[in-house]
Amino acid sequence: MHQLLHREEEGPEGRHHPLRRRLKKRKGAEKPSSVAGIEVGFSTYSLEELTTATDGFSDANLLGQGGFGYVHKGVLSNGKVVAIKHLKAGSGQGEREFRAEIEIISRVHHRYLVSLVGYCITGAQRMLVYEFVPNGTLEFHLHGKDKPTMDWSTRMKIAVGAAKGLAYLHEDCRPKIIHRDIKAANILLDDSFEPKVADFGLAKHLFDTDTHVSTRVMGTLGYMAPEYASAGKLTDRSDVFSFGVVLLELITGHRPVDKTLFLDGSIVDWARPLMKRALEDENYNAFVSSKLQNYDSFEMKRMICCAAACVRHSARLRPSMSQRRIARELRRMPETLIRAHDNRKHVLYVHVSIPCSGFKRSIGSEYIV
Numbered sequence: 001m002h003q004l005l006h007r008e009e010e011g012p013e014g015r016h017h018p019l020r021r022r023l024k025k026r027k028g029a030e031k032p033s034s035v036a037g038i039e040v041g042f043s044t045y046s047l048e049e050l051t052t053a054t055d056g057f058s059d060a061n062l063l064g065q066g067g068f069g070y071v072h073k074g075v076l077s078n079g080k081v082v083a084i085k086h087l088k089a090g091s092g093q094g095e096r097e098f099r100a101e102i103e104i105i106s107r108v109h110h111r112y113l114v115s116l117v118g119y120c121i122t123g124a125q126r127m128l129v130y131e132f133v134p135n136g137t138l139e140f141h142l143h144g145k146d147k148p149t150m151d152w153s154t155r156m157k158i159a160v161g162a163a164k165g166l167a168y169l170h171e172d173c174r175p176k177i178i179h180r181d182i183k184a185a186n187i188l189l190d191d192s193f194e195p196k197v198a199d200f201g202l203a204k205h206l207f208d209t210d211t212h213v214s215t216r217v218m219g220t221l222g223y224m225a226p227e228y229a230s231a232g233k234l235t236d237r238s239d240v241f242s243f244g245v246v247l248l249e250l251i252t253g254h255r256p257v258d259k260t261l262f263l264d265g266s267i268v269d270w271a272r273p274l275m276k277r278a279l280e281d282e283n284y285n286a287f288v289s290s291k292l293q294n295y296d297s298f299e300m301k302r303m304i305c306c307a308a309a310c311v312r313h314s315a316r317l318r319p320s321m322s323q324r325r326i327a328r329e330l331r332r333m334p335e336t337l338i339r340a341h342d343n344r345k346h347v348l349y350v351h352v353s354i355p356c357s358g359f360k361r362s363i364g365s366e367y368i369v
């Protein structure tokens with residue numbers, strides 16, 4: 001079972017993923033190659049090519065502006081639709097390091113991660129070329145004005161997919177990639193609401209120094225783990241915290257920072273006692289988004305347990321993404337819980353200390369046969 005799951009989680013290149021091999025030095029520009037119809041290559045693009053692709057970086061093609069700079073939609077000469085991110089100047093990183101880092105990111109391919117297909121360096125200008133994801137961000141669908149309510153199964157699908165993408169970055173990439181800016185705006189959606197996590201690895205490549213402790217904290221207010229915000233301490237568990245905040249958004253429909261709703265402005269402190277009560281009473285209605293009419297109570301309980309564990313104040317007590325792969329938690333619970341129970345005592349502690357009455361009992365009586 002574990003083997004099967006592991007293979008399912010691997011990218012299209014499976015265990016022969018190029019990240020497992022040594023990074024080879026490249027000479028000059030390369031064009032994507034195609035193996036059985038899957039594009040596996042990575043390109044450098046000239047400014048002219050990207051200018052043509054975006055109709056001169058026209059306003060009509062502007063998708064948005066985020067922390068990293070402007071993003072334009074473009075169509076390459078081979079017909080591929082892309083999103084081109086024009087990075088803000090001032091990273092201070094040399095061209096060689098930038099190229100090496102970006103090439104590492106370009107080798108990461110996974111169903112739930114946005115692929116980088118190339119880049120452009122012209123003088124001080126740097127652009128990244130990504131596969132285009134057509135249906136906007138999770139933030140847009142959750143909080144956009146007059147958007148139809150996403151139903152529970154869609155929310156579940158997004159949580160599960162994003163968890164798998166993040167787990168892949170943490171567990172299966174060498175070197176391991178810490179995202180640093182997990183948030184609803186960095187979860188893109190395709191037409192069937194399959195999620196794709198965007199911008200992984202970027203924060204490091206743009207803003208960090210060589211040290212393990214960031215001198216310059218970057219992330220998004222409301223999503224940042226406390227130890228990262230206060231001391232710049234960054235581990236995979238800081239991503240887990242941010243992921244927990246996304247789960248809270250999916251459950252409650254609230255933005256992570258909302259001064260009118262939360263006393264201290266943050267969703268996490270507001271949610272902690274409510275989650276505890278909801279789990280104790282097995283009544284989720286006071287906590288769950290009022291727009292969500294129908295949901296599966298069992299899945300809701302699991303999702304709340306996951307969120308509560310992910311946003312624990314102490315990074316040490318947060319689960320890793322592999323223990324917390326929501327897919328396994330929700331859909332293949334027996335295996336996960338038995339493993340979590342056996343291998344990591346603190347994970348069990350996380351669960352029972354939420355506290356979540358009946359949870360321990362349910363492991364014993366209902367799910368371990």
Ligand SMILES: Nc1ncnc2c1ncn2[C@@H]1O[C@H](COP(=O)(O)OP(=O)(O)O)[C@@H](O)[C@H]1O
Nearest residue numbers: 063064065066067068071083130131132133185
């Ligand atoms: N690969 C992509 N496909 C489609 N749209 C994208 C892609 N990458 C970014 N965008 C859009 O561009 C906008 C700005 O992106 P970004 O700089 O990542 O902003 P943020 O800091 O909000 O994550 C986002 O709102 C997103 O909708």
Ligand SMILES: [Mg+2]
Nearest residue numbers: 066185186199
């Ligand atoms: Mg982004």
